[in-house]
Amino acid sequence: MGRWEPNARGRLEQAALELYVECGYEQTPVAEITKRAGLTERTFFRHFADKREVLFSGSSTLEELCVGAVAAAPTTATPMEAVAAALDAAAGVFEERGDLVGLRQGVIDANAELRERELIKLASLSGALACALRDRGVDELDAGLTAEAAVAVLKVGFRRWVDGGRERPLRPLLTECFGRLRAASAQGAVGAG
Structure with missing residues (x-):
């Protein structure tokens, strides 16, 4: 050799x-x-x-991609629009890797230690997104909430994509999840009063 x-x-x-x-x-x-x-x-x-x-080595590259997309978002973009641009960039990478992403997720789903590592990776992504939003002038609370919401959208959209056999592209699934989140926010507090 x-x-x-x-x-x-x-x-x-x-x-x-x-x-x-x-x-x-x-x-x-x-x-x-x-x-x-x-x-x-x-x-x-x-x-x-x-x-x-082997399963998580691309995490820092994905984080850098997402942070770069937040930084590159137009100055008129809302914090949620900026993180949506980040997830759109991430979706491109996931879609490009297709079958490998599905295999990887199946391996992670079958192992508690790997699921824990995945949660740590997502927490790191949330922190990086929040920092990128703060760099854009978003206050700490709004940056943290927006970043956590983006990670929730990523988790739900990604799961729907993988569980659906990746038949629908990931980007529209993420867009749909962001839309549902906005609609839920617009409805106000449920059961308040």
Whole structure:
């Protein structure tokens, strides 16, 4: 095996996902992942800290993409419009990766440790969105609430997309979720009085 292998990271991701689906996350050792990818364990650990990070290594890139989209939103955009632009950018990445995203989510759904890691990732995304909104001049409370609402929209829209076999594009599902959230907000407090 040569010192340099083309697309080693992608091959490791693909091999890991296939094995996680076939054998289960917990039952898949790094040695099996590298064997399937035709690479060494040393190569694996150059790309990933552990086998869990195969599933979450793109989190920081996604966060940067979303923060960049909030920053690039027109100055006239409301905070909710700015985070909607961020989720639209994220949806493009998810849609592009299609089948891999579905496989990844199935692996996460089947493992409590991975579900917990996913929640940590989403909390980090919310914090990054709130910070990006504050950088736009949004006060702390509104920034935090808007960021949390955006993550809720992402979770619900993404789940509908994955559970629906990705037949409908993710972007319209997110738009629909934002619309429902706006409609629920416009109805006022239910049961108040």
